[in-house]
Amino acid sequence: MTIAIGANGQSGALLRRVEALSGQRLAQCYQCGTCAAGCPFATAMDVLPDRLIRHLLFDMPGVLEREAFWVCVGCELCAQRCPRGIDVPRVMEALRLIALRTRGDQLPVAQITAVALENLPPIALVASLRRQTG
Amino acid sequence: MQLAYYPGCTIKVSAREHERAALAILRELGIALREMPEWNCCGVVHTLTGENLIRQMAPLRVLARLRQQGEREAVTLCDMCFNTLARANHLARTQPDQVSALNATSGGGLDYDGAGEVLHLLHLLRDRVGLAAIRKRVRRPLRDLVVYPYYGCKLLRPTGIGLDDPEMPTLLRDLMESLGATVVEGSLQTQCCGAYLAVDRAGLVTERVGATVEQARDAGAGAIVLSCPLCHFNFATLQPHAGAPLPVLYYTQAIGLAFGLDPAELGLDDRQMEALGRAVPSQALHDLAHARGGSA
Amino acid sequence: MSEPATLVTMELMGKEYRVPSGLTILAAIEYAGYKLVRGVGCRGGFCGACPTLYRREGSHRIFTALACQTLVEDGMCLVQMPFVPVPTKPYDLHGITPQPTTLLRFFPEIAGCVACNTCTRACPQGLPVMDYIQAALRGDIERVAMLSFDCIACGICSSRCPADIKHYAVGLLARRIYGKYLVPPSEDLAVRVSAIEAGRYDAELRKLMELPLADLRARYEQRNFETVAEQHRDHSATQRYNSPMDPVDYQDELEGV
Ligand code: SF4
Ligand code: SF4
Ligand code: SF4
Ligand code: SF4
Ligand code: FES
Numbered sequence: 161m162t163i164a165i166g167a168n169g170q171s172g173a174l175l176r177r178v179e180a181l182s183g184q185r186l187a188q189c190y191q192c193g194t195c196a197a198g199c200p201f202a203t204a205m206d207v208l209p210d211r212l213i214r215h216l217l218f219d220m221p222g223v224l225e226r227e228a229f230w231v232c233v234g235c236e237l238c239a240q241r242c243p244r245g246i247d248v249p250r251v252m253e254a255l256r257l258i259a260l261r262t263r264g265d266q267l268p269v270a271q272i273t274a275v276a277l278e279n280l281p282p283i284a285l286v287a288s289l290r291r292q293t294g
Numbered sequence: 295m296q297l298a299y300y301p302g303c304t305i306k307v308s309a310r311e312h313e314r315a316a317l318a319i320l321r322e323l324g325i326a327l328r329e330m331p332e333w334n335c336c337g338v339v340h341t342l343t344g345e346n347l348i349r350q351m352a353p354l355r356v357l358a359r360l361r362q363q364g365e366r367e368a369v370t371l372c373d374m375c376f377n378t379l380a381r382a383n384h385l386a387r388t389q390p391d392q393v394s395a396l397n398a399t400s401g402g403g404l405d406y407d408g409a410g411e412v413l414h415l416l417h418l419l420r421d422r423v424g425l426a427a428i429r430k431r432v433r434r435p436l437r438d439l440v441v442y443p444y445y446g447c448k449l450l451r452p453t454g455i456g457l458d459d460p461e462m463p464t465l466l467r468d469l470m471e472s473l474g475a476t477v478v479e480g481s482l483q484t485q486c487c488g489a490y491l492a493v494d495r496a497g498l499v500t501e502r503v504g505a506t507v508e509q510a511r512d513a514g515a516g517a518i519v520l521s522c523p524l525c526h527f528n529f530a531t532l533q534p535h536a537g538a539p540l541p542v543l544y545y546t547q548a549i550g551l552a553f554g555l556d557p558a559e560l561g562l563d564d565r566q567m568e569a570l571g572r573a574v575p576s577q578a579l580h581d582l583a584h585a586r587g588g589s590a
Numbered sequence: 591m592s593e594p595a596t597l598v599t600m601e602l603m604g605k606e607y608r609v610p611s612g613l614t615i616l617a618a619i620e621y622a623g624y625k626l627v628r629g630v631g632c633r634g635g636f637c638g639a640c641p642t643l644y645r646r647e648g649s650h651r652i653f654t655a656l657a658c659q660t661l662v663e664d665g666m667c668l669v670q671m672p673f674v675p676v677p678t679k680p681y682d683l684h685g686i687t688p689q690p691t692t693l694l695r696f697f698p699e700i701a702g703c704v705a706c707n708t709c710t711r712a713c714p715q716g717l718p719v720m721d722y723i724q725a726a727l728r729g730d731i732e733r734v735a736m737l738s739f740d741c742i743a744c745g746i747c748s749s750r751c752p753a754d755i756k757h758y759a760v761g762l763l764a765r766r767i768y769g770k771y772l773v774p775p776s777e778d779l780a781v782r783v784s785a786i787e788a789g790r791y792d793a794e795l796r797k798l799m800e801l802p803l804a805d806l807r808a809r810y811e812q813r814n815f816e817t818v819a820e821q822h823r824d825h826s827a828t829q830r831y832n833s834p835m836d837p838v839d840y841q842d843e844l845e846g847v
Contacts, residue, residue, distance in 0.1 A: 181343045200485045204498050231495070234342060235486030236451040240460050253342035267494050269698045277695040279531070280493060282727050283304035283374055283524045285694065285701035287338040287490035290349060293702060303728035307690040334705045334724040348752070352705035401711045 172219035174258070181254035188244045189213045195238035195248050204231045209238060209248050216251075229255040230266055230292065253291075260294040267292040297418070298365040299327035300356060302375035302523075303335050309372070309523035311561020315546035316371050316415055318559050322431060323423055327369060333359060338374050338490075340381040347396060351404065353382030354393060358406035367411045369418055371546075373522035377448040379412040380455045414449070415546070416457055416465060416521065425472045433554035435474025439570075441548070442478050442510035443467055444520040444529070447486045460484065469545060470519060473552035478513035482506040487528045496532055504534040517541040517570060519548050541569045598664035615642050615657035615668065629672035635659040638742035641714070641749075644668035654712045654746045674745030676756040681763070688771045690729025697760050700727050702753035709747035709757055715740050719747045719757055726760050732772055734764035 179186060189210065196208035205228035207215065215223050232252040239247045260266065267288060277285075305313045320327060337352035356379060360368050370376050386393050386408035397404040419428065443466030450456040450463055458465040463484065467477045487506070488499030507529070510518055518529060518540055529542045550560040557567050595610035600618055607622040616630060631637035640657040647665035657670060679696055686692060694700060700723055709719035722737035738761030747757040785791070798806070 181345055183344060200502055201488075201491075201498055203501075204495070231491075231498070233486055233489045233491055234339065235447040235489070237447070237485065240451055240453070247342075250342045257343055257346060269702070272493060272698055274695060276493065277698050278689070278691050280691070280694075281304040281308035281523060281527050282335070282691075282694065282701060282729075283302070283338055283372070284490045284492045284527065285698065286303070286335060286727070287374070287524075288493040289702045290337060290339050290341070291490070292494075306728040306730065332718075332721060334720065335703065335727055337704070348704050348706065351707075352703075355705045355707070400707055403707050 174223060175216045175219060177258060178216055178251060178254045181257060182247065182250035184246050184251055186213050186217055186246070186251070189217075189246055190244060192243060194241050194243060195246075198237050198241055199232075200235065200237070201231050201233070209252075212255075213246075213248075213251065224255065224259050224262070226255075228252075229259075234291075256291060260292075265293040269293065295325045295422075297325065297327055297413075298360060298363070298368045299329045300333055300336075300360070300368040300370045300375065300379070300412075301329060302370060302372040304523040304527075305371055308527055309544075312371055312523060312526070312544045312546055315544060315550045315560040318555055319546055319549045319553060322553050322555070323427065325418070325423070330356075330359065330363060330365075330368065332363075336375045336378045336382075338378060340378045347392060350382055350385060350392070351396060351400065353378050354386060354396065354404050354406055357383055357386065357410045357412075358404050360410045361406060366409065367413055369413045369415055371415050371521075371523075373414070373446065373448040374524060376412060376414040377455060383408065383410060383412060384455070414457060416449070416469075419469070419549075420457075420465060425468055428469070428549065429472040432473055432552045434552060436470075436548065436552050437474050439475045439548075440478055440514050440516045441470050441475050441519045441543075442480065442513060442515035442517070443470060443483060443545075444487075444506065444510075444518050444525060445484050446520065446522050446525045447484075447489075449521055450484060466519060466521070466545060470548065473548060475548065475552075478510070478515050480506075480509040480513055482509050487525045488532075489524055489528075492524075492528055492532060499528050499532045500534050503529050503532050507533055507540045510540060515540065517543050519543050519545050521545055538569065538572070541566065543570075598662060598666075600662050600664075601667040603669050609662060611662070611664070613662050615644075615655065615660050615662050615666075616640060618662040619657070619670070626670075629670045630658070633658045636742060638744035639672075641671045641674070641744045641746045642668050643671055643749075652750075654714060654750070656714045656744060659714065671745070671749060674749045676745060676748055676759050678756065678759045678763075683766055683770055686767060686771075688731055688767050692767065693726040693729065693731065693734065693760060693764060696763060697726070697756060699753060699755050700760060703727065703755060704753060706752060708750050708752065709755075712746045712750045714744060714746060715742060717741060722761055722764075723755060723757060726764060731764050731767050734761060735768035735772075738762075738764065 175186065191210055191214065193210045196202050196210050199209060202208055207226050207228050209228065212223070212226065212228055229252040232249060234249040234253065236249055239249055242248060269289065301313060317327060334355055335352055336356055337349060341349035370379065386406055390408060393404065393406055445463050445466065450458055450460040453460055461484065467479065470477050482505060485506070486502065488502045492499050507518070520526060520529065520542065521544065526542055526544065533539045547560045547562060551557065595612050597608045598611045600607055600609055602619060602622060609618040609621050613621060616626070616633065619626065629640055631639035635656055635658060642655050642657045642660065644653050644655070645651070645667045646653060646663065681696055703720070703723050705720060705724070707720045709723070710717070710721070713719050717740060718737055722734045725733040725737065741758050741761045743758040743762070745758060748755065751757070
């Protein structure tokens, strides 16, 4: 497989869209890995936040098929700690939004079980729907 | 003192005891809360892109209604509500044109000038009432209670919205110490519990809650004290099953116990009081549980 | 009508018609030559079968109305919505134990409400639709029942909601639960039902049924209402809610007679 790697700052359409939606300049990231090191859910991510940023910068295929940005709950620990001032959860939100707009709901309401619905507080449902449905 | 009160949905569903305890301790402190006569869900999570403006309608509507109801300040008990409302308020102050645009497309109900103020109950207790006044009102110091204060995310982050230092918060520690409790701390106090992942990735929540509970236990804690109804739900229902669960208290309930209020009024039933008593050989708590058993 | 009606132009499903002003939308459609076999029922604003979607000249907005209750306007561009699909998961009312999460269990999509207020603005009954959906989200079944009391299930709200919420079905379930489990039992009702069952009114009813139609109509027109003030009830749940059309208040009907 050949992967075309663009130079920083002039990569593909997805990078531009993510930067526009998130208001972040991803070329600022110097790959220190602080975000991944502190993320409480890193173990459940198929690609760590710093890697995800790299994938976007290099226009790697398959970014939108990743699970990582659905696992991110936007706890903002990484945003608090990033030495380059990158708001990683905004990047994650931008990816979620693009995926929702192009592919539809990540967690269709009909898939939530009756038992879950009886027990969950509204706060969990509202948040989940806001992050995982269009 | 009387203040407008924005409860938020979950306070009315799974966190009623938090509300009961809050109203009870505020009564003791001479403060009355007036629930807003009409309110809507705040939307829980702040939208993180500038483009998704429709997601700002819910929190802005709460703020607009507050002003329409002739109020300036509203108190809330929920960390998520507080965070979302405060951030929408920031949007209204820094980008009023966006609010006007929303208002123009939605029939005029969102006419909001940014002049409202959202207070977390912890603001009120720390900055208006003051910890000294709370200490003075303590009747039954929680002497033998060892607590692990858990902050989670939305009380602290982002800077500028949060109530305390995001990395080294002291707010809950100071509050618990003023009740006479012993405080133990650890690195996971400020880490997210998994929040709404409870809906479709509950395993991750159990893992985070489990790690935090273990850290608390290792430090000698007999209970976890926290503020957010979603954290409470996760800690109370998704704790890994290994022996008896570590009791989870809202800080309002801890204050109420220290004030010597009836546990029933704080939404604590006999089973929870027993669990607390088992975790803590506290004479004061034992007396309370006993007194309640006798009077019931 | 004494003066001859002027003609106005309405555009029905893309075709222009000249119709007399002063007609309801429903009558105007029939005047234009259509025979309505769906999307019409009571013609009195009660059945909810006749929702209209229209635009006006000089506004970009979509407006909604009941065709039987709204006069046709010059420049109206309209279509009838004979049906708004609102399928509901089957439920057995006897098997429900009312809880704060009950409405969410049957209608989880209410958690997606963005509080845009579109439903309230669209409701021809003037109900605070968003507020009853919000009350449903926080499990306040009584409030949902009260605020949605005058809903006629026209479905207009559900056709306009960005969160695809099935408003009137939510309100209906709330009212059913409220009626079955939450409303304080009425002693008077039990007394009256047992009296009916014991046959106390049989003779009176038989007499009424034998009356010629004209007499029956005359009696109907002379009927009396018991007003709220006369009821002297300590508890009337509905009085605590400010629905624009209070279900207990028949005053407007009284003034009409
Ligand atoms: S912490 Fe910031 S600079 Fe470091 S890898 Fe993450 S995004 Fe890049
Ligand atoms: S905001 Fe997302 S990526 Fe960052 S630490 Fe929290 S869960 Fe991990
Ligand atoms: S609430 Fe909805 S269905 Fe009921 S009358 Fe209003 S618009 Fe029609
Ligand atoms: S139209 Fe739908 S999303 Fe908007 S306020 Fe009504 S129920 Fe909520
Ligand atoms: S025909 Fe029944 S409401 Fe219009």
